[in-house]
Amino acid sequence: AQKITQTQPGMFVQEKEAVTLDCTYDTSDPSYGLFWYKQPSSGEMIFLIYQGSYDQQNATEGRYSLNFQKARKSANLVISASQLGDSAMYFCAMREITGNQFYFGTGTSLTVIP
């Protein structure tokens, strides 16, 4: 089974609107971390936000927030007030407390329309 699933290969959003990028995960570990990365067209991978499985509150970093629903095993990224510079690939990732692996999803390509 896939550890991380991103079902939206491509998304479009109007500038200044909010957008949600979906991510579901699969683990039986009691403790795990969820991460989102941004990859703009220039190619670098930029760490955006982290959510721990035991965190009581949803993580926020500026315009990024993580909608964490543990029972549903989902960790959706919400970008508020989209900007043209948000156009990029976005990757969801998970790290379990056991093992050394970092599992990545297949990514979602976000295009912000002026």
Added chain:
Amino acid sequence: DTAVSQTPKYLVTQMGNDKSIKCEQNLGHDTMYWYKQDSKKFLKIMFSYNNKELIINETVPNRFSPKSPDKAHLNLHINSLELGDSAVYFCASSQGPAGETDTQYFGPGTRLTVL
């Protein structure tokens, strides 16, 4: 200051050649990784070192050999390059040891093109 750096950024070479990609991190991290990103943007872990010790060795051709001279450096050597090796190779580092909060930070990537 660049946290994770890779050289070269672009590498164009002929089939059959041997090439190396270098990676250095100045974050004081104990763990370093090599990933391959294919044309469909899929990221695949190749290797991971913790304090110069190999801890992840995924199924990659043995033409690929990592080398970690110290915990701040992880180089990737590729022998007998093939067309299918064309990809972007990312180096990353994390504090380590493994744990759910261990965030990875990536280098800028090396775009390898094999002709």
